[in-house]
Amino acid sequence: MKYDFWIEPTTQCNLKCKMCTLGHENSVMSEKLQNIVAQYAHKACKNMHLYLRGEPLLAGLKWFSNFFKLNNDGDVYYKVITNGMLLDQSFAHLFSQYNVDLIFSIDSADPSTFSRIRRGASLDTIEFSLKLAHEMGIKTSIYCTVQKYNVESFKDILNFAISHNVHSVGLGFVVEPRSCSFTWTPQIVQSFLEFPSQLQGAGLSSCGLPQFIPGHKLTNGKYYRFDEPTQLSCDQCRRTLCVTSSGEVSVCFKLPRIIGNLEKISLAELLKSEKLRCLQMKINSDNPPDMCKVCTWSGYGLTSLPGWRMSSASFNHHTL
Ligand SMILES: C[S@@+](CC[C@H](N)C(=O)[O-])C[C@H]1O[C@@H](n2cnc3c(N)ncnc32)[C@H](O)[C@@H]1O
Ligand code: SF4
Numbered sequence: 001m002k003y004d005f006w007i008e009p010t011t012q013c014n015l016k017c018k019m020c021t022l023g024h025e026n027s028v029m030s031e032k033l034q035n036i037v038a039q040y041a042h043k044a045c046k047n048m049h050l051y052l053r054g055e056p057l058l059a060g061l062k063w064f065s066n067f068f069k070l071n072n073d074g075d076v077y078y079k080v081i082t083n084g085m086l087l088d089q090s091f092a093h094l095f096s097q098y099n100v101d102l103i104f105s106i107d108s109a110d111p112s113t114f115s116r117i118r119r120g121a122s123l124d125t126i127e128f129s130l131k132l133a134h135e136m137g138i139k140t141s142i143y144c145t146v147q148k149y150n151v152e153s154f155k156d157i158l159n160f161a162i163s164h165n166v167h168s169v170g171l172g173f174v175v176e177p178r179s180c181s182f183t184w185t186p187q188i189v190q191s192f193l194e195f196p197s198q199l200q201g202a203g204l205s206s207c208g209l210p211q212f213i214p215g216h217k218l219t220n221g222k223y224y225r226f227d228e229p230t231q232l233s234c235d236q237c238r239r240t241l242c243v244t245s246s247g248e249v250s251v252c253f254k255l256p257r258i259i260g261n262l263e264k265i266s267l268a269e270l271l272k273s274e275k276l277r278c279l280q281m282k283i284n285s286d287n288p289p290d291m292c293k294v295c296t297w298s299g300y301g302l303t304s305l306p307g308w309r310m311s312s313a314s315f316n317h318h319t320l
Contacts, residue, residue, distance in 0.1 A: 005045045005244040006253045008052035015120040019180035029245040038070035040267045050080045053282035057086040087129040096136040103141040108150045109160035140166045141207040147174040148182040175294045211297045216233030237283045239259045255291045
């Protein structure tokens with residue numbers, strides 16, 4: 001079985017985005033841990049996501065160059081989500097030599113909304129980075145985290161995507177912190193519902209859409225109606241391995257339940273462990289960990305989304 005790996009190069013960051021829950025962590029994955037991950041990755045990994053918390057490019061050019069060399073005999077596809085502030089000629093050259101897709105988090109195409117959310121970043125620099133990536137033949141995407149500051153205008157990123165020749169566009173939304181989340185209204189649900197066909201109409205692919213929105217589930221790239229979220233299950237925790245910059249392993253990048261540390265136990269042992277099996281069962285039980293109860297991938301989170309519980313009856317019976 002091949003896993004999707006989520007590797008955290010560093011927890012350091014150069015921005016302070018409005019919705020980001022990153023604390024004052026300050027670690028970079030060591031060369032020893034890179035080796036441990038790489039030994040396993042080329043046998044068991046299909047897609048490698050090189051980001052979790054923090055800005056991955058802050059781990060440095062040497063970190064990435066070393067990591068790619070270690071994984072070079074495997075058939076691995078890399079995805080790096082970045083705030084786009086640090087891409088230079090050297091990074092772009094390196095990424096162009098491996099199978100690296102770059103996803104730029106932009107959150108808004110409007111400079112003032114952008115600056116309000118992505119505190120410390122500049123849309124001009126993102127545009128420069130996108131241009132540089134294209135010149136070097138790197139596949140690019142943009143990603144928008146929908147929250148109360150951009151919910152009225154998030155669809156504007158489509159025009160930005162078209163005019164900057166990106167390959168795909170992704171959407172997610174903020175559940176926590178509540179201070180940044182928005183209240184679902186029929187109009188907002190409608191905006192999400194229309195998004196996949198608008199993407200398609202613009203000739204763009206998707207690099208991630210919410211699996212669930214109130215009353216709807218994403219299936220084959222389209223949202224379909226479904227009623228109350230009962231008997232949902234999480235498959236994510238069976239095919240994902242996340243390794244933080246200090247070697248802690250978990251089965252979901254959203255769930256900080258650590259099953260072991262690669263400094264102390266091998267990945268092969270962890271995969272056979274009782275701890276892993278129990279966690280996967282707990283996640284898929286009637287009483288999953290609290291974090292899973294707000295997850296919009298598994299769908300459990302629908303009942304705790306702001307606005308959903310209160311208005312689900314009207315969503316179901318009238319509007320949709
Ligand atoms: C944690 S960041 C790490 C990579 C990089 N620093 C960046 O900003 O793209 C990965 C993605 O998570 C999104 N994100 C940050 N805080 C979030 C939150 N509270 N809920 C949902 N997504 C969030 C970011 O907008 C970004 O697209
Ligand atoms: S750039 Fe990424 S990691 Fe840094 S504060 Fe923003 S969302 Fe968080």
